[in-house]
Amino acid sequence: MLKSIDVCINVYGKPWQTLCTLKSLIKYSGQHIDKIYLIKERDQPYNSNIDFIFKFLNNLIIYTPIKHQFWSTSTNLANEKERFTIRYQYGIEKSDKKYLFLTHNDVLYSGDILSDMLSKAEGMAGVGEIGQCWNCPANLIGVCNGEKFYEWSPTYNEIINLPLPYLRTTKELIDKSYPKPLPECRLNEWACLLDRDMMLKEQNLLDKNSIFGLTNTVDIGCAWFKYMSIKNYRFSHYNKNYVHGYWASNAGHPTLIDEAKYRLSEEEAMKYFYTHFSA
Structure with a gap:
C-alpha cells in the first residue's frame, strides 16, 4: 500500500507525551504514514531531554530551526531559514505528499x-476541528459552531451586535469586508489534515496571512484560515478519535508554564508508554 501522508510535529518539551502521541497515531493509522517531520525546537523548557525518544521511532526526519520562535508576525519570509522557524513550515515545504497531518x-x-480524515478530504483545504468555539460569542448564543460553520453567513452588523467584547474578540477585530471567519475561527492545529497542494498554491511570501503557522492577534492559524476562506477554500469539521492534552487533562500551554503540572504530566505519559507501547 502506498503511504499517502506525512506527519509534522513541533516538539517543545513533553518528550514522553510526544512519544505516546506518535506511538498511538502509528498504532491506529500507521498504514497511511510515510515520514514524520519532527521539529525539535532549539530551546526546551525545564532542560527537557528530547533526544532519547528518537530511538523508539524509525521514520523521523529531525529538524532544528535556527532559533526558537513560538509566536511571530515579523519573520523574514523570503529567507528560508527564517521561514522555517515558523511552526510546521519545514514539514509543509519539505514533504512530498499531497497530505500532511499536523x-x-x-x-x-x-x-x-x-x-x-482521508474520507472527508476530497476538495477540502483541510480536515479537523473548526474553531476555538469555546472562546467565541457566536457559539455562546448558539448561532455557530464547528459542525455548522457553513450554515451561518452573518453580516458585519450581525456580528458586531454579538455580546462583545468577549474573551479575546472585540469589535475592533471584526473585518467589515469579510466579517466571517471571526477572530477565533481556525482549523485547530493539534490534529488536522492539510492539503499541501492547495496550501503551497496559495502561499505568498509577500503576505504573512498565507503562512499557516503565523498568528493574528488571537492565535496560530487564524489568519491563514481566514486567508484561505476568502479565497473560497473549504474545510471539513472533524473531532473524533483523539484527546488533546490527555496526560495533563488540559490544553498544552497551561502545562508548559506550570512546572509542577509539566512534570506530573510527563510522569503520567511515561507510565502510559511503558504500559501500552514498551513491548
Missing part, C-alpha cells in the same frame, strides 16, 4: 483518524 505533542489517538 499534531500537537500531547495528543492521545484512540482510533484510525487518518482513514476517517
Whole structure:
C-alpha cells in the first residue's frame, strides 16, 4: 500500500507525551504514514531531554530551526531559514505528499483518524476541528459552531451586535469586508489534515496571512484560515478519535508554564508508554 501522508510535529518539551502521541497515531493509522517531520525546537523548557525518544521511532526526519520562535508576525519570509522557524513550515515545504497531518505533542489517538480524515478530504483545504468555539460569542448564543460553520453567513452588523467584547474578540477585530471567519475561527492545529497542494498554491511570501503557522492577534492559524476562506477554500469539521492534552487533562500551554503540572504530566505519559507501547 502506498503511504499517502506525512506527519509534522513541533516538539517543545513533553518528550514522553510526544512519544505516546506518535506511538498511538502509528498504532491506529500507521498504514497511511510515510515520514514524520519532527521539529525539535532549539530551546526546551525545564532542560527537557528530547533526544532519547528518537530511538523508539524509525521514520523521523529531525529538524532544528535556527532559533526558537513560538509566536511571530515579523519573520523574514523570503529567507528560508527564517521561514522555517515558523511552526510546521519545514514539514509543509519539505514533504512530498499531497497530505500532511499536523499534531500537537500531547495528543492521545484512540482510533484510525487518518482513514476517517482521508474520507472527508476530497476538495477540502483541510480536515479537523473548526474553531476555538469555546472562546467565541457566536457559539455562546448558539448561532455557530464547528459542525455548522457553513450554515451561518452573518453580516458585519450581525456580528458586531454579538455580546462583545468577549474573551479575546472585540469589535475592533471584526473585518467589515469579510466579517466571517471571526477572530477565533481556525482549523485547530493539534490534529488536522492539510492539503499541501492547495496550501503551497496559495502561499505568498509577500503576505504573512498565507503562512499557516503565523498568528493574528488571537492565535496560530487564524489568519491563514481566514486567508484561505476568502479565497473560497473549504474545510471539513472533524473531532473524533483523539484527546488533546490527555496526560495533563488540559490544553498544552497551561502545562508548559506550570512546572509542577509539566512534570506530573510527563510522569503520567511515561507510565502510559511503558504500559501500552514498551513491548
